[in-house]
Amino acid sequence: MDSAQEDVLQKIAELGVKFIRLWFTDVSGSLKSVAIDPAELEDAFIEGIGFDGSAIEGFTRVYESDMLLRPDASTFQILPWRGDDGEVGRMFCDVYTPDLRPARSDPRRVLERQLERAADLGFTFRIHPEIEFYLFKPLTSLDEPLRPIDNASYFDHVPNGGDNSFRRRAVAMLEEMGISVEFSHHENGPGQNEIDLRACDALTGSDNIMTFRILIEEIAMQENLLATFMPKPMAGQAGSGMHIHMSLFEGEENAFYNAGSDIYQLSDTGQAFTAGLLAHAREYSAIVNQHVNSYKRLWGGSEAPSYICWGHNNRSALVRVPLYKPEKAGDARIEYRATDPAANPYLACACLLAAGLDGIEKEMKLPLEAEDDVWRLSDAERRAQGIPTLPLTLEEAIGELRQSEFMAKVLGEEVFAYVLRNKEREWREYSAQITRGELAKFLRV
Numbered sequence: 001m002d003s004a005q006e007d008v009l010q011k012i013a014e015l016g017v018k019f020i021r022l023w024f025t026d027v028s029g030s031l032k033s034v035a036i037d038p039a040e041l042e043d044a045f046i047e048g049i050g051f052d053g054s055a056i057e058g059f060t061r062v063y064e065s066d067m068l069l070r071p072d073a074s075t076f077q078i079l080p081w082r083g084d085d086g087e088v089g090r091m092f093c094d095v096y097t098p099d100l101r102p103a104r105s106d107p108r109r110v111l112e113r114q115l116e117r118a119a120d121l122g123f124t125f126r127i128h129p130e131i132e133f134y135l136f137k138p139l140t141s142l143d144e145p146l147r148p149i150d151n152a153s154y155f156d157h158v159p160n161g162g163d164n165s166f167r168r169r170a171v172a173m174l175e176e177m178g179i180s181v182e183f184s185h186h187e188n189g190p191g192q193n194e195i196d197l198r199a200c201d202a203l204t205g206s207d208n209i210m211t212f213r214i215l216i217e218e219i220a221m222q223e224n225l226l227a228t229f230m231p232k233p234m235a236g237q238a239g240s241g242m243h244i245h246m247s248l249f250e251g252e253e254n255a256f257y258n259a260g261s262d263i264y265q266l267s268d269t270g271q272a273f274t275a276g277l278l279a280h281a282r283e284y285s286a287i288v289n290q291h292v293n294s295y296k297r298l299w300g301g302s303e304a305p306s307y308i309c310w311g312h313n314n315r316s317a318l319v320r321v322p323l324y325k326p327e328k329a330g331d332a333r334i335e336y337r338a339t340d341p342a343a344n345p346y347l348a349c350a351c352l353l354a355a356g357l358d359g360i361e362k363e364m365k366l367p368l369e370a371e372d373d374v375w376r377l378s379d380a381e382r383r384a385q386g387i388p389t390l391p392l393t394l395e396e397a398i399g400e401l402r403q404s405e406f407m408a409k410v411l412g413e414e415v416f417a418y419v420l421r422n423k424e425r426e427w428r429e430y431s432a433q434i435t436r437g438e439l440a441k442f443l444r445v
Contacts, residue, residue: 001042001045001046002073004074005042005045005073007073008041008091009041009042011089012038012041013038015078015087015089016086016087017038017078017086017087017088018038018086018088019035019036019037019038019086019088019089020036020037020038020040020041020044020090021033021034021035021079021088021089021091022034022035022036022044022049022069022071022090022091022093023090023091023092023093023210024069024092024094024095024108025107025108025210025344025346026107027105027107027344027347027415027418027419027422028290028344028422029107029210029342029344029345029346029347031214033090034049034051034069041071044069044070044071045071047068048068048069048070048096049068049069049070049093050066050067050069051067051068051069052066052067066097067095067096067097067098067103068095068096068097068098068100069094069095069096070093070094070095070096071091071093072091072092072094075090075091075092075204075207076089076090076091077089077090077091077177077178077211078090078176078177079177080173080176080177081173081215081218081219090211092108092207092210093108094106094108094109094112095108095109104412104413104415105412105414105415107344107346107347107350107415108203108346110346110347110350110410110415111203111206111346111347111350111353112203113350113412114349114353114354114357114410115202115203117354118248118353121357121360121361122250123248123250123255123357124201124249125201125202125247125248125349125353126200126201126202126205126246126247127199127201127202127205127206127244127245127349128199128200128244128245128246128333129196129197129205129208129209129242129243129244129245129345130194130196130241130242130243130244131194131195131197131212131229131242131341132187132192132194132240132242132341133192133193133216133227133228133229133240134148134189134191134192134227134228134230134233134234134240135148135149135166135191135192135193135220135225135226136148136149136191136227136228136233137149137226138224138225138226139226146234148189148190148191148192149225150186150190150191151190152186152190153188153189153190154185154186154187154188157186158186166193166219166220166225167184167193167195169219170184170195170215170219171184171195173215173219174195174197174211174212174215177211177215179208179211179212180197180198180200181195181196181197181198182196182198183195183196184196187238187240188237188238188303189234189237189238189240190237192237192238195212199247199333202353205345206345206346206349209242209341213229213341216229228240229340229341229342230293230342231289231291231294231297231341231342232293232294232297232300235296235300238303239296239297239298239300239304239340240297240340240341241297241338241340241341242340242341243335243336243337244336244339244348244349244352245322245333245334245335246273246333246334246335246352246353246356247333247334248269248270248273248356253329254329254330254331254332255267255269256269256270256273256332256333256334257270257329257330258270259329263366263369264321264323265323265332266321266332267332269360270332270334271365272356272359272360272363272366273334273356273357273359273360274310274319274321274334274359274366275359275364275365275366275367276355276357276359276360276362276364277318277319277334277355277356277359278308278309278310278318278319278367279355279359280351280354280355280358280404280406280407281318281338281355281390282308282390282397282400283355283400283401283404283406284351284355284401284404284407284410285390285391285397285400285401286391286394286397286398286400286419286423287344287347287348287351287401287411287419288338288339288340288343288348288352289338289339289340289343289390289394289397290343290344290394290419290423291340291394291426292393292394292426292427292430294340294342295391295393295394295397297340298338298390299392301375303315303316304338305317305337305338305390306318306338306375306389306390307370307374307375307382307388307389307390308387308389308390309367309369309370309374309385309387310366310367310369310370311369311370311371312369314369314370314371314372314373314374315337316370316373316375317337317370317374318336318337318338318390319334319335319336320334320335321334321335322334336352339352347411347415347419350411351407351410358406367386368385368386370385370387374387393427394423394427394430395427397423398423398424401416401419401420402420
């Protein structure tokens with residue numbers, strides 16, 4: 001064992017930890033967990049914990065089902081909401097085949113491959129996610145209307161506890177787990193909230209997003225509330241996004257910063273990275289917006305980005321170049337605004353990084369900045385300015401993904417094939433439904 005693994009074993013003994021939860025995700029981004037006794041952890045570090053990979057969505061076929069979980073000691077944390085019957089620790093795992101090769105179907109490994117590619121080019125990749133979610137009063141049936149816990153809007157202070165109390169408790173637990181929070185606030189929709197995590201390396205950041213989602217749901221259950229990361233839970237109200245701020249570093253230097261640049265101090269590297277994001281945006285849409293419901297957010301108004309362009313103080317743009325603190329080189333970054341919080345963060349970050357690196361390697365040129373409110377332009381005006389659209393539906397996004405050799409290479413054969421099958425099934429099931437709107441159109445009651 002290495003020193004990090006030995007440190008974890010020592011912490012577990014000192015804290016009297018009763019259970020260890022080993023976490024990983026399936027290809028769709030659902031969290032999976034297996035609990036082991038602390039006495040089994042040393043063997044888990046050395047040999048791994050066996051499981052049936054064919055039972056996990058997208059992992060492997062029945063005739064090659066044996067797989068291993070190997071805990072990443074650097075991710076060890078105590079779960080702050082599970083202390084009633086003794087401390088419970090958790091670690092994220094990498095997935096391996098029986099011959100100890102990294103499983104190509106492991107979403108965490110998909111991201112690790114792109115991080116290795118970035119490292120070969122001399123870069124480290126950092127992300128800073130802004131995560132939105134809704135809080136509703138509990139439901140006893142899906143036939144009931146959703147009832148937000150308040151009627152507040154953007155940056156409103158909600159008195160008598162409510163969202164403020166919820167966010168305060170969530171932030172305290174996140175900080176207790178070593179996940180630093182930049183700030184939190186009420187968002188546009190009734191019962192909608194946002195918590196922004198501080199920048200860190202992309203693998204840790206993706207682990208943090210998965211931890212964030214389960215932590216929010218756990219606190220909601222404890223407070224008899226319903227939390228959801230559904231991209232568009234209510235028609236006529238804002239959808240929930242997960243804007244991802246990104247930067248590349250070369251050692252301690254921010255590769256996106258150039259004080260002399262006439263494009264908001266964005267370096268040539270940052271410009272090429274942004275150009276790559278825009279060039280491949282339609283191809284990876286089915287990853288960063290992976291559900292039918294995702295496109296109801298993108299095309300449902302309320303400031304969701306649906307057009308492929310970039311800007312500075314233009315929140316209608318798909319990619320924004322912020323300039324909050326122009327004198328601080330370390331803060332230079334770009335913001336991708338289409339991702340929603342139901343995405344698998346490992347796959348989403350892998351695709352965004354891969355697209356940006358492709359822009360750098362091919363020295364792609366940044367198109368002209370979109371200075372107008374793109375939503376208010378006519379279709380003819382957008383065409384004249386060379387501004388294409390994101391896919392209108394999941395079906396269209398699937399078509400873009402299917403014909404993308406670039407995405408097949410980024411995701412790997414196994415994940416690429418599974419995503420296509422899974423999303424095609426979701427679209428078929430959705431298309432077969434008869435909605436209340438259709439009934440209301442044709443039936444007189």
